[in-house]
């Protein structure tokens with residue numbers, strides 16, 4: 001952001017960002033079956049209500065852009081019921097609707113981020129309304145959003161009150177310093193050592209496992225198994241925490257731990273599966289990236305007592321515990337509580353070997 005640009009109403013950007021990112025997490029905690037329920041045939045389900053918010057976002061994106069670019073544009077209103085019926089939101093996937101709603105609002109946030117002091121005072125009309133300022137237009141967009149989020153059953157009283165912005169969402173923000181443009185989830189993922197004191201909903205835990213389930217594997221063996229310690233059995237979670245080595249003591253504060261385990265023999269012929277642990281890694285990366293999609297953070301660890309875990313959780317001999325996985329929400333406070341060594345690692349820039357060291361052109365050691 002250039003020094004010359006001053007924002008009279010940058011609070012609006014912060015507030016909208018805070019609402020949509022937090023609300024999308026709360027929406028994700030609603031089970032798809034509940035989202036599809038209708039209290040009466042002529043009432044919107046939660047899916048349709050969110051569909052209406054998607055329509056509102058697309059319409060208001062246009063309104064905001066036109067008010068910035070045109071002189072007092074006369075903007076049209078729209079028929080919410082007919083738009084919802086036309087899009088058949090009831091037959092859409094709940095998580096796809098959440099992602100779409102978030103994406104369009106991110107698009108709106110990009111525009112709102114460019115609004116300078118004088119632009120907030122520009123006016124437009126909507127339908128037969130009296131002229132209203134851009135500030136009022138965006139304000140009423142947010143109020144309407146909160147109203148419908150409330151209908152969906154989202155607690156809205158604390159939404160938009162935090163000093164919350166996506167750029168600070170993953171704290172400290174450590175995106176990959178890439179040579180080429182890559183997928184956003186891979187770009188943003190990293191392994192932090194501090195977690196917000198906040199539980200992860202069972203629905204989200206199951207969503208992460210669903211992502212893991214759809215990983216590819218040799219002979220479709222699906223050799224991955226996961227032991228889940230989500231706090232529903234506090235004693236089991238304590239026993240999992242006690243398996244961590246001292247250097248990973250920070251992970252004891254994660255609300256969810258999982259232990260990935262590899263089934264070492266093929267089911268179809270009883271022979272060793274050479275890629276079992278590789279395939280477990282594929283499933284776990286699916287899980288990790290799905291978590292990033294939902295604003296969570298994950299840190300995988302080899303540093304745990306494997307035999308203790310085997311004994312504590314009755315893991316059979318032909319299965320190998322692979323990694324302990326700490327899952328939670330990114331912490332937005334200080335890292336002062338970490339031991340000095342861990343704190344340094346937490347704040348250090350992320351690094352990778354150069355591509356020439358890991359990719360060879362046709363023969364060994366010939367950099368690609």
Ligand SMILES: Cc1cc2nc3c(=O)[nH]c(=O)nc-3n(C[C@H](O)[C@H](O)[C@H](O)COP(=O)(O)O)c2cc1C
Pocket residue numbers: 189190191192248299300301302303304323350
């Ligand atoms: C299988 C596996 C085991 C790991 N074990 C540990 C561990 O015991 N303790 C730890 O602090 N980090 C552990 N890590 C995290 C790595 O140190 C981390 O992924 C790596 O430094 C790259 O950093 P980034 O994930 O932030 O990009 C592990 C990662 C993987 C995939």
